[in-house]
Amino acid sequence: MIDSARYLLILAACAAVTLPLEFGLGARVYRRPRTLAAVLLPVVAMFAAWDVVATARGHWWFDDRYVLGVRLLGLPIEEWLFFVVVPVSALLTFEALGQSARRLARARVSDRRSTVGDRHAR
Amino acid sequence: MPGEYTLAALAASVAVVGLELVLFRTGLFREARYWVTVAIVFGFQLPVDGWLTHRSAPVVSYNEAETSGLRFPADIPVEDFAFGFALVTLTLLLWRRQQLRAWRAREAPAGNGARVGCRPPGAGHA
Numbered sequence: 001m002i003d004s005a006r007y008l009l010i011l012a013a014c015a016a017v018t019l020p021l022e023f024g025l026g027a028r029v030y031r032r033p034r035t036l037a038a039v040l041l042p043v044v045a046m047f048a049a050w051d052v053v054a055t056a057r058g059h060w061w062f063d064d065r066y067v068l069g070v071r072l073l074g075l076p077i078e079e080w081l082f083f084v085v086v087p088v089s090a091l092l093t094f095e096a097l098g099q100s101a102r103r104l105a106r107a108r109v110s111d112r113r114s115t116v117g118d119r120h121a122r
Numbered sequence: 123m124p125g126e127y128t129l130a131a132l133a134a135s136v137a138v139v140g141l142e143l144v145l146f147r148t149g150l151f152r153e154a155r156y157w158v159t160v161a162i163v164f165g166f167q168l169p170v171d172g173w174l175t176h177r178s179a180p181v182v183s184y185n186e187a188e189t190s191g192l193r194f195p196a197d198i199p200v201e202d203f204a205f206g207f208a209l210v211t212l213t214l215l216l217w218r219r220q221q222l223r224a225w226r227a228r229e230a231p232a233g234n235g236a237r238v239g240c241r242p243p244g245a246g247h248a
Contacts, residue, residue, distance in 0.1 A: 007181050010173055014166070035224075039216040047209055050130065059127045059188045066181040086163075086206075087213035093162050094214055097155040 006066040007078040011085045018089040026103070027095035029088060036088070044083045051075055051083075125188030131204035138208045141215065148218040156214060163210050164203065171206075172196040 021027045029036060052073050054060060067076040142150060150156050174181045177197045184199055192200045 007174070010170060010181075014170060017166075035217070035220045038220060039213060042216065043209070043213050046212070050134070054127065054130070057126065057188075058185050059125075060182050060184045063179075063181055063183065066179075083209070086209060089166070090159060090163050090210040090213055091217055094155060094159045094217070097158055101155065 003065050004068055007062075007076065008068060008081075011078060011081050014085050014089050018092045021092040021096040025096040026099035027092045029091045029095055036091070039091075040084060040087060043087050044080070047083050048073075048075065048080060051079060123187075124190050125185070127184070127188045127199070127201050128190045131201040131208070134208035135204045135211075138211045138215070141212070146215055146219050148215060148222055150211075150215055150218050159214065160207065160210065163206065167203065167206050168195060168198070171198045171202055175199065175202070 022030050052075060055062075055074050062076050062079065067078055070077040072080060139151075142148060172195070175184075175193075175197050180197070189199045189201055194200060
């Protein structure tokens with residue numbers, strides 16, 4: 001594995017693992033780009049601000065071996081991506097859970113209806 | 123000894139919870155799927171954060187003076203879980219607020235607000 005791509009690959013894995021929730025389990029997150037942007041903007045702003053200050057104050061630091069080397073306000077580009085990938089993964093999980101619950105409720109209703117229908121048919 | 127990261131992580135978590143309880147009032151904390159989401163996120167945080175912070179080859183290193191020094195499980199600083207909780211909770215709060223706003227905007231002009239059993243889709247039952 002290319003060492004400098006390590007952080008990026010970890011993020012790519014997160015995005016890849018959660019992608020089927022959108023295309024398969026019915027979560028609609030990527031397909032609501034405007035809502036998503038309105039949510040991500042303040043989240044990225046606040047947490048990146050925290051991160052910039054914490055990095056500047058030496059609370060934590062990033063090993064140059066494991067990042068691509070592109071930095072923005074002192075943070076590796078991967079760290080900025082982290083504040084997009086992790087919130088999107090959480091939203092996909094939350095929405096997929098909502099979809100599953102709705103599908104389950106609908107299945108129960110149609111199950112009840114078909115039982116009633118059977119009785120009428122007899 | 124708690125350091126600045128410890129205090130910041132605690133403050134962020136308290137601030138996000140306060141934001142919901144005082145300002146947003148979306149009802150997110152009464153939704154079971156919110157807590158399931160938090161549990162799943164923590165589950166995935168173990169391999170991801172564990173990989174990022176493990177001491178043999180850390181992508182991210184911490185100034186021990188600014189943390190509690192507690193690193194569990196593996197080499198994950200416990201503060202990271204509060205950081206993750208605040209990040210994910212703020213995201214879900216803003217998302218839920220957007221959804222409720224859109225729902226109200228659709229319902230309000232029709233004057234259906236008083237309809238019995240009228241409830242935003244996916245809203246908690248508590």
